[in-house]
Amino acid sequence: MKRPPRRWLLWGALLLLVLALLGVLVFLAAKYEEVRDQEALERDATTLASDIRGGLVRNVQTLQSLHSVAPTTGSWQDPAADLLAQHRELVRLEWRDGTLKTLAARDSAYVSELYGQLPRSQALPDVRQACESAHRVSGPSFSPSYFWPMSNGMGMELMEMCLPVVRTGEPEGFLVATYALPGLLAELTNKDLVRGRGLAFTEVDGTRLALHSSVAGSRSLQIATTLLDLPGHTLMLRLEGPRRVAGLFPNVLTAVVGALSLALLAVLVLLGRDMRRRQRAETEVADALAFRKAMENSLVTGLRARDMQGRVTYVNPAFCQMVGFDADELIGTGLPAPWWPPELVDEYQQRQAVRLAGQILPREGYESVFQRKDGTRFPVLIIEAPLIDAQGTQTGFMSAIIDQSEQRRVEELNRASQERLQATARLATVGEMASLLSHELNQPLAAIASYATGSLNLLRDGAGLDTPELLRQAMQRVSEQADRAGRVIKSVADFVRRREQVREAVAPTRLLDAIMPLVSLQAKKLDIRVQTRVAPGCPDVLCDRTMVEQVLLNLARNGMQAMPEGDPPLASGLRVLSLVIAPRRAPQDEGEAPRKTWVEFAVTDHGRGLSDEVREKLFTPFFTTKAEGMGLGLSLCRTVIEQHGGALTFEPAQPRGTVFRFTLPAISSAP
Structure with a gap:
């Protein structure tokens, strides 16, 4: 069985602790409110007992003044009736002599037939006990309470109070006042404190003696008891009060604690949700950091x-x-x-x-x-x-x-590869021109042989007056023809030779002069007229001479091959290849600083032109329209020109053919 993660166990333990804490808080708050209510109830019970005691003391003072107002039994009846009317807790007043014989008596008008069921003599033991105690203490004394049945089938708890009567220092008997315990509760207590509560006199064992009020319903009660100490007797006063609020929230404090507890639970829930989101965000951030770290490390x-x-x-x-x-x-x-x-x-x-x-x-x-x-x-x-x-x-x-170390190494390898390709292209060009070279060299060699034979014949025939002059002319012709053959061979050797790329200032005419012997050879064979024109004042260019010569030769040969034998000539009846060199300045706005000066080379043929398909693939390596071609010429030409900072383009010529143009930086604006 899979165990839950430790984090969930910790959260569960925290939740249980919080719930236990909240339960303890609610319980303590409820107990505190309960104790507070109990203390308030006990204070009220003590207050009620004090009220009853105070009322009894005032009654004693009133009863003592009764005999000063009515000194005789005849005059005693009316004041006694008035006193009973004012104090409903009293149900009977009696004036007895020293032997407890009744001299005068008066019953309360509020209780009818109090002694209809039993005669008054049945209560004489309680009266005697109270009077004996009063005689001993020379003050009021109370007898224990007793139940007195009444004629209506009910009964009443009564209590006797005996007060010695003294006039001019001489005892004149006793004043016996009979109290009804329910009357004490009803007349001598604070009505506001009793409202909504139960009030009664009880025995020590809880037996109820007199009831004034009770709590309605079956709600739980709070009970407070207090002793009512009277001279000669002690009563127990019982005060019952309902709990203010039954259930979970007994009062405001408990409700506040409960509300705070619920709020704390809500905060914990929100905190848990926030922590889950935070953990999810932290996990995502950790994943993102790990991903970024892995990416950075790779x-x-x-x-x-x-x-x-x-x-x-x-x-x-x-x-x-x-x-x-x-x-x-x-x-x-x-x-x-x-x-x-x-x-x-x-x-x-x-x-x-x-x-x-x-x-x-x-x-x-x-x-x-x-x-x-x-x-x-x-x-x-x-x-x-x-x-x-x-x-x-x-x-x-x-x-x-x-x-950039590897990039520089690759660039160097590419440059070396391009040089090898260029050398290969030059060798291929020389191979194609081998027959033309042999034909061109045959003429100066044949002329040299002829001049040598003539010189030998002059020497053999003997000396004449013009023999030295003829020999000098023959030797001069031999030197010219040998120099001519040497120039042809040197141009081919310079074209084929590999060397380091060195950019130098070169006059455009020198570039043309270097390739013209080779161009003229092929042009003579194909019966093509080559026209060259260099604009006056054309500046020198900064370039690698050998590479640019190869570009010019390659474009010139391509132009002548685009006009094969039998191709319709121009209106002039000739097939012409044009090589034009002129300076060109980039256009500029008014007020703008002068821009770089370029020298433009244009090679124009008047062949059949290029088709759309050929134009799209013209500079693609290894693409060629020639059966014996390698397809590297124009691609190498564009690479060479772009390495010099220029551009190689082409466009249709008029009335037909194609113009190839490339630019080189002039020496005046070259870096």
């Missing part, structure tokens, strides 16, 4: 973060591998950086000061040279962007560093 591009003072705050493994330092060695380092070459520290310091001052636009790449920990140097490309925090404040710079 990058071959070095990443470096710096603060606004230039101190390194972050590097990724690619950057550490690039410079040969560990991350701990780089974090916190400032300027000068440990990967800067010592001789370039001042230059790099100035550059970084400018960048940190914000004078260089962000995300601008620039090249630099770094030094590894072992001292080796390598070229890099640095691209920087500002680091912006969540408040939109820039806190530093993030740099992406690209090691």
Whole structure:
């Protein structure tokens, strides 16, 4: 069985503790309110007992004044009746002599036939007990209460109070006052304290003697009892009160505690939900950080973060591998950086000061040279962007560093491959022109042979007056023909020879002169007229002479091959190949600074032109329309021109044919 996660166990334990705490709080609040209500009930019971005691004391004073008002038994009846009318708790007043013989008596008008069921003599023992006690203490004394049945089938709890009567220092008997216990509860207590409560006199064992009021319903009760100490007798007063609120919330404090408890539970629920969301967000952030970390670790591009003072705050493994330092060695380092070459520290310091001052636009790449920990140097490309925090404040710079060592090596390999392809193309061109070279060389060799034979004949026939002059002319012709053959061979050798690319200032006419012997050979064979024109004042160009000569020769040969033998000539009856060289300046707006000057080379043929399909694939490597071609000529030509910063284009010629144009930077504007 799968065990629940530890986190859920902790949450369950926390919830149980909170519930237990809330239960204890509610219980304690309820008990506190209950105790407070009980104390209030007991205080009210004590107050009621004090009220009854105070009322009895006042009654004693009133009864004592009765005999001063009515000294004789004849005059005693009316004041006694008035006193009974004013004090309903009294049901009978009696004036007895020293032997307890009744001298005068008066019953309350509010109780009828009190002694109709039993004679008054039945209560004489209680009267005697009270009077004996009063005689001993020379003051009022009460007898124990007793139940007195009445004629209506009911009964009443009565209590005798005996008060010695003294006049001019002489005893004149006793004044006996009979109290009804229900009357004491009804007449001598505070009505406001009794309202809604139960009030009664009880025995010690809880037996109820007299009841004034009771609590309606069957709700739970709170009971308070107090002793009513009277001279000669003690009564127990019982006060019953209902609980204010039954159920979970007995009062306001308990309700407040309960409400706070529920609020605490709600807060815990919300806190748990918030923690779940936070944990989910933290998990997502951790996954995102792990993903970003894995992505950064897999990058071959070095990443470096710096603060606004230039101190390194972050590097990724690619950057550490690039410079040969560990991350701990780089974090916190400032300027000068440990990967800067010592001789370039001042230059790099100035550059970084400018960048940190914000004078260089962000995300601008620039090249630099770094030094590894072992001292080796390598070229890099640095691209920087500002680091912006969540408040939109820039806190530093993030740099992406690209090691260009491999790129430079690949570029060098490509350059070497292009040179080999160009040499191969030149060799192929020489192979195609071998027959033309043999035909062209036959003429000067035949002429040399003829002049040599003539010279030998002159020497054999003997000397004449004009023999030296004829020999000199023959030797001069032999030298001219040998020089002619040498120029043809040299032009081919220079074209084929491989050498390092060196850009130099070259006059356009020298480029034409270098290729014209080879162009003329093929033009003579194909019966094509070659026209050349160089604009006056055309500036020199900065180029690699051999490579540009190859471009010119390749375009001229392609133009002548586009006009095969039997192709319809122009209106003039000739097949013409034009080579035009002229300067060209880029257009500029008024007030704008002068722009770069270029020299444009145009090779125009008047062949059949190019189809749409051929135009789309014209510069594609290994695409050719010739049966014996390799398809590398025009692709190499465009690569060479673009390496010089120019462009190779083509367009239809008029009335027919194609014009190939390429541009080279003039020496006056070349960097």
